[in-house]
Amino acid sequence: DIQMTQSPSFLSASVGDRVTINCKASQNINRYLNWYQQKLGEAPKLLIYNANSLQTGIPSRFSGSGSGTDFTLTISSLQPEDVATYFCLQHNSWPTFGAGTKLELK
Amino acid sequence: QVQLKESGPGLVQPSQTLSLTCTVSGFSLTSNSVHWVRQPPGKGLEWVGAIWSGGSTDYNSALKSRLSISRDTSKSQVFLKMNSLQTEDTAIYFCTRSGVRVMDAWGQGASVTVSS
DSSP: OOOEEEEOSEEEEOTTOOEEEEEEESSOOTTOEEEEEEOTTSOOEEEEETTTEEOTTOOTTEEEEEETTEEEEEESSOOGGGOEEEEEEEOSSSOEEOOOEEEEEO | OOEEEEEOOSEEOTTSOEEEEEEEESSOTTSSEEEEEEEOTTSOOEEEEEEOTTSOEEEOTTTGGGEEEEEEGGGTEEEEEEOSOOGGGOEEEEEEEESSSTTOEEOOOEEEEEOO
16 A cells, blocks of 8 residues: 655644645555545635546635645645645545644644 | 435344445435445544446455445445454444535434444
């Protein structure tokens, strides 16, 4: 199985900050990586698919980059409604997930 | 509007069988796949298995011997059955759709506790 190492596990930032979250794959997954946002008690929401494509309806402050083994989710200017847990998913082979990053406001 | 909704018993006794249903709307099961994903308390997400648009299935190798996924396309429902449940199977179980995009829509999840 492909292991996904996500960092940091916890992140505290202020409104307007640029926030970055990383996922590292244990082997090459090309661009087969998605990013999700999950708020407490809600279904996960797809933000970015195939490493850098913005899902319809997602604000443009969210962006993704990377290929191969190293990937980044960036929030360009943090908003209060972005408080959530974020996780990555690789789908190059049998799906595996990052452990998640809990994002809070400072 | 694409929707998925999980349903099933909240409590299952150890060694018993878990049966969950995912009822979908807004898309066809014959042109999309449905995956099951679970999240134990305080832990990360784990892929459980999938039923593909053609009806074939794939399972997490660690769960394969205990797992069955099936569907009723006429009712727009996907079923998960897992036997010999243990406390480690306590989790929130999600169903999620894959079509043009992988896992682009998710249900709210069904909480399952394995306890006597």
